Amino acid sequence: MRKIILVAILVGLFTTLVYPQTTFSDETKKYIEYNDSVTVFKNALLIDGKGNDAKPHQSVIISNGKIKWIGEDATLQLPKGAKLIDLNGKALMPGLVMLHEHMYISAHDIGTRYLHLKQLPFTFPRLYLAAGATTIRTCGSIEPYSDLRIKKDIDLGLLPGPSMELTAPYIQGKSSNFPQMKENKTPEEAAAFVNYWADQGFTSFKAYMGVDKPILKAAIDAAHKRKLKITGHLDIVTYREAALLGMDNLEHGFIASTDFVPGKKEDEHPAAGVAIKSLGNLNISSDSVQQFIQYVIDKKVGITSSLAVFEGYTTTQPRPDQEALNAMSPDTRDYYLQRFVTVKSTASHLDWNKAFANAAKMEKMFYEMGGLLTVGTDPTGAGGTLAGYGNWRAIELLVEADGFTPLQGIKIATQNGSVALGFDKSIGTIEVGKSADLLVIDGDPSKNISDIRKLLYVFKNGVGYNSKKLFDSVKGKVGFN
Numbered sequence: 001m002r003k004i005i006l007v008a009i010l011v012g013l014f015t016t017l018v019y020p021q022t023t024f025s026d027e028t029k030k031y032i033e034y035n036d037s038v039t040v041f042k043n044a045l046l047i048d049g050k051g052n053d054a055k056p057h058q059s060v061i062i063s064n065g066k067i068k069w070i071g072e073d074a075t076l077q078l079p080k081g082a083k084l085i086d087l088n089g090k091a092l093m094p095g096l097v098m099l100h101e102h103m104y105i106s107a108h109d110i111g112t113r114y115l116h117l118k119q120l121p122f123t124f125p126r127l128y129l130a131a132g133a134t135t136i137r138t139c140g141s142i143e144p145y146s147d148l149r150i151k152k153d154i155d156l157g158l159l160p161g162p163s164m165e166l167t168a169p170y171i172q173g174k175s176s177n178f179p180q181m182k183e184n185k186t187p188e189e190a191a192a193f194v195n196y197w198a199d200q201g202f203t204s205f206k207a208y209m210g211v212d213k214p215i216l217k218a219a220i221d222a223a224h225k226r227k228l229k230i231t232g233h234l235d236i237v238t239y240r241e242a243a244l245l246g247m248d249n250l251e252h253g254f255i256a257s258t259d260f261v262p263g264k265k266e267d268e269h270p271a272a273g274v275a276i277k278s279l280g281n282l283n284i285s286s287d288s289v290q291q292f293i294q295y296v297i298d299k300k301v302g303i304t305s306s307l308a309v310f311e312g313y314t315t316t317q318p319r320p321d322q323e324a325l326n327a328m329s330p331d332t333r334d335y336y337l338q339r340f341v342t343v344k345s346t347a348s349h350l351d352w353n354k355a356f357a358n359a360a361k362m363e364k365m366f367y368e369m370g371g372l373l374t375v376g377t378d379p380t381g382a383g384g385t386l387a388g389y390g391n392w393r394a395i396e397l398l399v400e401a402d403g404f405t406p407l408q409g410i411k412i413a414t415q416n417g418s419v420a421l422g423f424d425k426s427i428g429t430i431e432v433g434k435s436a437d438l439l440v441i442d443g444d445p446s447k448n449i450s451d452i453r454k455l456l457y458v459f460k461n462g463v464g465y466n467s468k469k470l471f472d473s474v475k476g477k478v479g480f481n
Ligand SMILES: [Zn+2]
Pocket: 100, 102, 139, 140, 378, 379, 380
């Protein structure tokens, strides 16, 4: 009897279900390069994830999945039997904590009635891990039982992939263009929806476009009653309104904000394209923008940047890197390259250029005024924003578009993500006692952010995966058919 009570108490303490790690499957083992009881990194350029300057000649001892010791090389006492990894000329930084991820890819305009969404349970988890994302929060599910299963199989060591914080199926309003999404006609229905998915094991929620204030309020209250967080990609509800209702986070930086749409009526959908136009025309140094950002910060709403996906709507986007194109299946690559050309020559996308630039500047203002800025990929960019490669692009854009220093960009992609998830005691920075989620990089991303692409090994819970082998395993396979 006592044992049952104890188990019940323990289960109650953990909002996130943790599966005990047993052994790794043969499939997972193919990608594991290091799995020792004690591992010592020596001669590392240490980037701690807190925004501090990179420190040369550092040693780190990890054991049982945790960081045990950090110090100068000169003071290192090598534990007996430890695996020594000399990182001369290499950097060690925390694993990425990426907050707007999905297990699916999307295609637009392919002659079907609906937006084409395709779950990728095989390729996406390993792409995330390959790029150094040791923790991801999915941000809206289209195949919820598949998401639950992927998380379970990764946690059990059956599949290589990141630790996953799972967001339930999208919370929709009265109508949805997505056949995968349930339409919630009443606040009561929305609350029941939240409770149902929380019962299935989802620990995070996302309200989506089409949700009005009464539905949103019901969803927020239901999630908070269960001590779970809720984020949103909204359009009917403005950021100010959402902040007042108690939203924890908002996605897509300020690009999804409808606060500046002229004549916007409460609980009414703005006309297509108007929000982007109004954002592009905004004078971001005006008092009203300052006050708006301050309001969001005062209400303790976090913001997730997702510039990598929106870059695909501008006419200024560079060609995606060849590695990402190589990862795509032939049909997806053709489709994406075709769309890339179309967007560049479509006049209406000029509105996106201005909106993108303003939204980027607003993200920096938000951060500098004290807001909690995080970053994610949103791999829905018409085939172009892949998991993994897109993670890197999203972080590069924090530097290229927003104007952050590389160290700030890294902090946003590591420590800030952990804070937003409430996991900052266990992940997000290189500190004694935290999970040994560490990236070995053959370069210096504190100077050149694109050096995050020179990733050699990804340590997750102290186990080192070979990044290249993971990438190679999906080459030519990532696609929507
Ligand atoms: Zn998304």
